[in-house]
Amino acid sequence: MKSLAELQAIRDKARAAVNIRENAEAETRVLVGMATCGIAAGARPVLNAFVEEVNKRGLRDTMVTQTGCIGICQYEPVVEIITPGKEKVTYVKMTAEKAVRVVNDHLVNGNVVTEYTIGANAIGAK
């Protein structure tokens, strides 16, 4: 069973570690739409996948956060990635699997996964 003692150990470990997070500005923001529409379309596993993958890869300059409805409910789950100095990228109809690829290709290597973007998925685009 998980105990508060284990939590204490986590605290001590966190305090001992030099916390780079404080100084590093969160540069890239990953916004997952979590309004009623997003949640109903399956945004929770998408957000979880982003958080997990970003932590796994130790991307300290990336902040995963939630946002409301951005008005394109038919494309939910929608994820926006905002990097200062670059054009905002909007990914649509996301899944946890797609999220992992976006972290690896886009956030780590800087290559936008074009096939998941709204441009490639808009009605009439194909």
Add this chain to the structure above:
Amino acid sequence: MRELSLNVMDIAQNSISAGASLITVTVEEDEDLDELSISIGDNGRGMTPEQVEHVTDPFFTTRTTRSVGLGVPLFKMEAEMTGGRFSIESTVGVGTTTTAVFKPSSVDMIPLGDINGTISMLVMMNPDLDFLYTRGYRPRGEERREFALDTRELRTVLGEDVPLNLPDVTQWVNDYLSENTSELLTKDTQEGARDI
């Protein structure tokens, strides 16, 4: 919604928007009564009686971005579909409590789903807010039992400088929730076995 736990996440967002600092989520299951009750309470800014009256109307919202608000009406409909009931109590300056009671035996019952995922995500995404999650369960013919996760308690252990959304803490919360949930839901046969 495919899972009731998603409604919990949705309604809790209303509490967050209402400026709450403490959000209470209670899931209470009673097999003898055939009831599953889900309650989300907060200490946010609350609503006027007039707003409470309109809150279950899908075409009422205080937002200015668009004119529909579906979260609360959906939750109400899902409860009433099973033969259950729904209520909202709210006082301006005190807070709001939303309660939906479901009849799990109904064919229209939506599964509770990954409630632990919802709680974990709420804690992780809102490290400055406090959450009190209580899950109660009364199996048929047995005593009621419960467990709780109180982030205020975690905060006293972690201190001010270690945030609740540290990945290690999130993992601890996930494990705590899943271990306690499976213990809670296991039919209590062990003690009887020991007596023999």
